[in-house]
Amino acid sequence: MKMLSKRNGYFFAAILATSFFYFNGADVTTSxxxxxxxxALPLALAAMVGIMCERTGIxxxxxxxxxxxxAFVAFFVxxxxxxxxxxxxxxxxxxxxxxxVLAVMAVSWRMDQIIAGTIINILATGLTSFLYVQxxxxxxxxxxxxxxxxSKIPFFGPVLFIHGALTFLxxxxxxxxxxxxxxxxxxxxxxxxxxxxxxxxxxxxxxARLRYINVTIAGAVGAIAGAxxxxxxxxxxxxxxxxxxxxxxxxxxxxxxxxxxGALAAAMFFGLAQAYANxxxxxxxxxxxxxxxxxxxxxxxIVVLTISAGKVRPPxxxxxxxxxxxx
Amino acid sequence: MSETSxxxxxxxxxxxxxxxxxxxxxxxxxxxxxxxxxxxAAILIKLQGSNxxxxxxxxxxxxxGSIEGxxxxxxxxxxxxxxxxxxxxxxxxxxxxIGAxxxxxxGALAAAWAGVTFDGLPGYIHIPIALIIxxxxxxxxxxxxxxxxxxxxxxxxxxxxxxxxxxxxxxDYLASGKLREPDQFLTRTSEVAESxxxxxxxxxxxxxxxxxxxxxxxxxxxxxxxxxxxIETVGRNRHAAWYAGIPVKRTVISAMLISGAIAGxxxxxxxxxxxxxxxxxxxxxxxxxxxxxxxxxxVHPIGIIPGAILIGGMRAGAANMQFDSGVAxxxxxxxxxxxxxxxxxPLITRFFKNSSNKSMTSGWGN
Numbered sequence: 001m002k003m004l005s006k007r008n009g010y011f012f013a014a015i016l017a018t019s020f021f022y023f024n025g026a027d028v029t030t031s032x033x034x035x036x037x038x039x040a041l042p043l044a045l046a047a048m049v050g051i052m053c054e055r056t057g058i059x060x061x062x063x064x065x066x067x068x069x070x071a072f073v074a075f076f077v078x079x080x081x082x083x084x085x086x087x088x089x090x091x092x093x094x095x096x097x098x099x100x101v102l103a104v105m106a107v108s109w110r111m112d113q114i115i116a117g118t119i120i121n122i123l124a125t126g127l128t129s130f131l132y133v134q135x136x137x138x139x140x141x142x143x144x145x146x147x148x149x150x151s152k153i154p155f156f157g158p159v160l161f162i163h164g165a166l167t168f169l170x171x172x173x174x175x176x177x178x179x180x181x182x183x184x185x186x187x188x189x190x191x192x193x194x195x196x197x198x199x200x201x202x203x204x205x206x207x208a209r210l211r212y213i214n215v216t217i218a219g220a221v222g223a224i225a226g227a228x229x230x231x232x233x234x235x236x237x238x239x240x241x242x243x244x245x246x247x248x249x250x251x252x253x254x255x256x257x258x259x260x261x262g263a264l265a266a267a268m269f270f271g272l273a274q275a276y277a278n279x280x281x282x283x284x285x286x287x288x289x290x291x292x293x294x295x296x297x298x299x300x301x302i303v304v305l306t307i308s309a310g311k312v313r314p315p316x317x318x319x320x321x322x323x324x325x326x327x
Numbered sequence: 328m329s330e331t332s333x334x335x336x337x338x339x340x341x342x343x344x345x346x347x348x349x350x351x352x353x354x355x356x357x358x359x360x361x362x363x364x365x366x367x368a369a370i371l372i373k374l375q376g377s378n379x380x381x382x383x384x385x386x387x388x389x390x391x392g393s394i395e396g397x398x399x400x401x402x403x404x405x406x407x408x409x410x411x412x413x414x415x416x417x418x419x420x421x422x423x424x425i426g427a428x429x430x431x432x433x434g435a436l437a438a439a440w441a442g443v444t445f446d447g448l449p450g451y452i453h454i455p456i457a458l459i460i461x462x463x464x465x466x467x468x469x470x471x472x473x474x475x476x477x478x479x480x481x482x483x484x485x486x487x488x489x490x491x492x493x494x495x496x497x498x499d500y501l502a503s504g505k506l507r508e509p510d511q512f513l514t515r516t517s518e519v520a521e522s523x524x525x526x527x528x529x530x531x532x533x534x535x536x537x538x539x540x541x542x543x544x545x546x547x548x549x550x551x552x553x554x555x556x557x558i559e560t561v562g563r564n565r566h567a568a569w570y571a572g573i574p575v576k577r578t579v580i581s582a583m584l585i586s587g588a589i590a591g592x593x594x595x596x597x598x599x600x601x602x603x604x605x606x607x608x609x610x611x612x613x614x615x616x617x618x619x620x621x622x623x624x625x626v627h628p629i630g631i632i633p634g635a636i637l638i639g640g641m642r643a644g645a646a647n648m649q650f651d652s653g654v655a656x657x658x659x660x661x662x663x664x665x666x667x668x669x670x671x672x673p674l675i676t677r678f679f680k681n682s683s684n685k686s687m688t689s690g691w692g693n
Binding site: 061105109112114115116118119122123125126127129130132243244247248251289291292294295301302305 | 371475480481484622655657658660663665673
């Protein structure tokens with residue numbers, strides 16, 4: 001009950017703050033929130049990757065690498081074929097394969113999962129820096145379009161309903177994951193495997209199979225997050241393109257208590273903080289060195305974890321390889 | 328975790344340790360891993376349309392083919408020995424310090440500052456001061472992660488990675504602002520004073536000997552002293568260590584402080600021995616190489632030295648390789664990644680009947 005009232009408190013504070021800003025400057029606030037949503041989406045999607053894996057007991061710190069290699073494949077396949085849809089499909093395939101590799105290392109080989117994830121990250125960095133070529137372009141990005149009627153609602157219309165196709169896809173994935181985790185058989189089984197694999201095993205759920213499936217699908221979701229950055233938000237690819245978003249996402253996942261909506265809220269908070277910092281710079285109200293605004297999300301990640309750690313409880317079987325017959 | 332499983336784990340690790348002492352197989356694994364990684368990379372070079380044999384020949388003859396080349400290789404290896412050592416000390420305490428990169432950067436910048444500022448001191452005072460300041464700043468950065476891990480339970484992997492980016496931003500800010508070379512537009516500091524430059528004997532950089540001595544000392548500390556024993560015990564089993572009365576929190580923090588100091592020293596040696604100034608692009612990736620080197624050396628303080636020399640040699644020869652064969656120097660990054668995969672994954676391990684699945688790190692919760 002205490003948790004519930006606390007959550008309502010946060011929600012209320014968020015609405016209050018938003019209304020305050022909105023009535024002080026409707027246009028600026030709307031544009032800041034729209035930018036905030038754009039910043040938040042890749043973080044939120046990446047956090048979904050973490051949630052899907054960790055709910056079944058697999059720690060995935062390879063999100064960064066998954067996003068990096070997927071964004072790379074998305075961009076260069078789109079550039080080669082001059083078709084962004086093919087780029088997206090290639091990225092999703094790449095992401096799933098990387099998920100599969102992580103599953104092989106973590107489930108079948110029972111490797112240390114943190115090290116398995118690090119291998120994915122270093123491998124993605126190595127491959128993308130080696131194969132990177134300068135001066136490629138893609139025909140276009142996924143263009144923003146308005147959803148009829150909904151986009152006409154003041155504030156919510158521009159913030160939520162004028163985006164590119166991948167943003168809508170991303171929002172749909174987040175909402176679907178929330179419903180799936182708490183209201184489907186798959187979700188119940190996933191959570192059971194993450195909390196107490198031997199009980200799930202006894203009840204007839206194949207622990208290894210479910211972990212394989214979830215980690216692979218999670219890889220595909222990570223690929224969409226990477227493709228979103230390369231094919232919709234930025235429209236290019238550079239070395240070190242993801243810039244720590246995959247790790248920030250893990251912090252958001254923890255902050256959001258392994259709940260998709262919680263992580264989404266945490267990502268929104270992050271996105272908005274960045275959007276406000278940008279707005280302050282544009283308006284020249286404050287003159288923060290650009291390096292410090294760039295470092296803001298990282299500082300916030302540490303602060304957020306320092307506050308939330310110890311108060312939140314990760315899935316019980318997280319990070320431990322499962323052997324049949326163990327207690 | 329139940330008590331029986333705790334005991335089982337301790338016993339398992341102990342038997343593993345005693346087996347390791349005479350285990351030739353476990354030392355063959357890194358060698359096989361390097362060879363397999365090079366063959367895999369050769370396929371990629373071939374696919375890019377270059378000749379892998381020309382590329383490798385150029386890479387290794389530049390690095391190990393001459394006395395001069397060997398000197399450059401040892402110079403490049405020095406910060407790698409230290410960053411590998413930093414990661415290894417962390418892993419011994421069960422801490423995965425991915426932040427060697429940030430600690431190294433802060434050490435490099437701090438040493439550059441000290442090297443420029445304390446002009447006029449004699450070398451035998453100036454160099455130690457600059458090295459100590461570098462180590463101190465590396466230690467401070469790592470200490471933040473250690474403190475948060477011990478007292479707030481925040482996983483060190485995330486805090487160290489975030490600190491990498493924060494340190495990079497702050498260093499970039501300082502090197503383009505307060506500490507920038509006067510009358511220059513480049514983001515870099517002035518060159519350090521002559522008295523702060525590490526001497527080079529013939530072709531042999533003195534920093535390398537410093538790194539080797541430090542590696543031997545760490546090996547001795549971990550194996551022969553009480554504090555080393557505490558670090559190792561906490562690394563093997565935190566719960567058992569706590570039960571035995573070892574101050575776990577303090578040990579975690581001190582392990583991070585030591586790890587960070589070594590990484591910071593690595594940055595300082597890079598600045599005072601090779602680059603002679605701090606510029607952001609100079610040190611990219613050294614800290615991450617440390618992870619591969621630590622695991623390639625089986626997390627053994629002395630075992631990391633050959634791995635560091637191999638990778639330092641590749642880094643030294645990469646530019647020439649591009650000139651001779653057109654293969655991008657980033658090949659080295661790819662090779663490192665493949666080596667890391669092959670060393671840690673039980674692909675090769677199986678052939679040596681030594682497939683231990685020891686968990687070296689900890690989850691978010693503890």
